[in-house]
Each structure stands twice: as C-alpha cells, then as structure tokens.
Amino acid sequence: MKIVILPDARAVSCAVADIIVQEVRRNPQAVLGLATGRTMEAIYAELCARHKGGIAELSNISSFNLDEYVGLSEEDPRSYHYYMRENLFSTIGIEANKGRLPKGAAHDPEQAAAEYDVALAASGGVDMQLLGIGENGHIGFNEPLSGLSTRTRVVALAKATLEQNAKMFGGDYNNVPKQAITMGIGTILEARSILLVATGSAKARAVAQSVEGALSASMPGSALQLHAKCIVVLDQGAASELGQREASERP
Numbered sequence: 561m562k563i564v565i566l567p568d569a570r571a572v573s574c575a576v577a578d579i580i581v582q583e584v585r586r587n588p589q590a591v592l593g594l595a596t597g598r599t600m601e602a603i604y605a606e607l608c609a610r611h612k613g614g615i616a617e618l619s620n621i622s623s624f625n626l627d628e629y630v631g632l633s634e635e636d637p638r639s640y641h642y643y644m645r646e647n648l649f650s651t652i653g654i655e656a657n658k659g660r661l662p663k664g665a666a667h668d669p670e671q672a673a674a675e676y677d678v679a680l681a682a683s684g685g686v687d688m689q690l691l692g693i694g695e696n697g698h699i700g701f702n703e704p705l706s707g708l709s710t711r712t713r714v715v716a717l718a719k720a721t722l723e724q725n726a727k728m729f730g731g732d733y734n735n736v737p738k739q740a741i742t743m744g745i746g747t748i749l750e751a752r753s754i755l756l757v758a759t760g761s762a763k764a765r766a767v768a769q770s771v772e773g774a775l776s777a778s779m780p781g782s783a784l785q786l787h788a789k790c791i792v793v794l795d796q797g798a799a800s801e802l803g804q805r806e807a808s809e810r811p
C-alpha cells in the first residue's frame with residue numbers, strides 16, 4: 561500500500577485527478593471503477609475541468625460504479641445514476657451503456673446484482689478502482705462484517721451510513737433507502753489497481769484502522785491491505801490518526 565498525505569482536500573483532488581488522467585493517457589479505453597459521495601464531487605469537478613480544457617480526453621473510457629440505492633429510479637435526483645450524470649458523465653460525454661451503475665430500480669435487484677458482475681467480467685474487469693470510505697469503514701456499501709470475498713449483491717445499510725447520507729434525503733435518516741446494491745469486497749479487490757481517497761478528520765479512525773489495523777471484516781477498508789497495487793491519498797485530517805499505534809502492534 562502506498563500512502564500519500566497532502567496538505568488539504570484541494571491538493572487531494574488534484575493529485576487523484578492526475579493519477580486518473582495518467583491511467584487514461586496510458587489506456588484511453590480504460591475501464592474505471594467509480595464511486596459517489598461528497599469526497600468524489602471535487603475529484604469529478606477537477607476531471608471535468610481538465611476534460612473541458614482539453615488537458616485530458618475522457619470520453620473513451622467506460623466505467624462501473626460501486627453502488628446504487630435499491631428502489632430509487634435512475635431519474636431520482638438522490639440516485640447515484642443522477643449523481644454520476646450531473647457530476648461527470650454529461651460533461652465528459654459518456655453514454656449510459658458505457659457508464660454503468662447497478663440497477664437499483666430493477667424489479668429483481670438480486671438478479672440485477674448478479675448480472676452486474678457478469679457485465680463487469682465481460683468488460684475485462686476494472687483497470688483502476690476509485691474508492692471513498694465511510695466513517696464506519698465501509699467501501700462501496702460493504703458495511704462492517706461484510707465478507708472479504710463477497711460479490712455484487714443486495715445489502716442492508718448500517719444506521720451509521722443512513723445517518724451519514726441523510727442530508728440528501730431531507731436530513732432524516734428514516735427517508736434513506738434501507739438497501740443498496742453494491743460491488744462486493746471480493747469484486748473490488750479484483751480491480752488491477754485501487755485508489756482510496758479520504759479527506760477530513762471524520763474519516764481518520766476508519767483510515768487508520770484500514771491501513772494500520774488488523775485485517776478484519778469489522779473494518780471493510782482493511783481488506784485493501786490484501787491488494788498489491790493500492791494507493792491511499794489523504795489530506796492532513798484523514799491522516800491524523802495514522803502512526804499512533806506502537807510499531808510492535810502494527811501488521
């Protein structure tokens with residue numbers, strides 16, 4: 561695991577955009593694994609600016625997003641389909657058949673989840689997976705105690721996650737869908753490279769336990785220790801609990 565610590569969230573967005581642009585320059589048809597959430601908004605804004613400015617050509621990539629809420633239509637402004645169109649796809653010119661997300665509105669979400677894994681495999685797999693992390697350590701919507709070899713599936717969201725994401729749902733966690741389709745931890749680990757991004761001190765505990773703690777299903781982010789090519793990009797806040805354990809306790 562390579563850890564990069566930068567002064568602030570702005571520097572993080574620029575560095576992450578640099579890494580993604582390098583990947584796409586090397587392989588203009590790269591398959592990217594994409595994430596949603598607040599951390600990613602600044603990164604997508606940076607990528608869109610580079611695309612519009614002619615610095616990066618992103619219209620030939622294809623992508624698979626990590627997750628989507630069950631039961632929200634693709635037109636719902638709170639859905640991740642909508643988020644991706646607004647924050648990235650419409651600017652870089654990616655059609656829906658190339659910018660894929662799990663079909664949370666499907667009549668049979670379990671079936672939709674299984675089909676997503678098939679489509680992912682048929683694409684040749686993810687070249688670079690972009691990941692955020694929840695305050696409870698979730699990656700995708702793999703909540704604590706998710707199995708380390710799980711595949712794309714329907715999951716129940718933890719109360720901490722409902723609360724963390726309530727802002728988009730009128731501030732009341734009761735309004736947040738209780739289930740989502742998410743790539744599994746096993747699915748995520750199959751990406752050829754992984755880029756974990758975290759900003760702000762609210763993520764510091766999850767980051768420290770993921771990077772320096774024991775490999776454990778209670779901290780899904782710790783599964784990234786198993787990946788041979790994982791870069792972790794942090795601002796000072798997210799890095800603030802690193803290095804606090806005795807050297808003898810570290811893995």
Ligand SMILES: O=P(O)(O)OC[C@H]1O[C@](O)(CO)[C@@H](O)[C@@H]1O
Pocket residue numbers: 595596597598599600626627691692693694699700701725
């Ligand atoms: O960046 P945020 O909003 O803190 O979210 C962290 C992660 O949790 C999720 O909301 C759940 O998948 C991701 O979209 C995101 O990467």
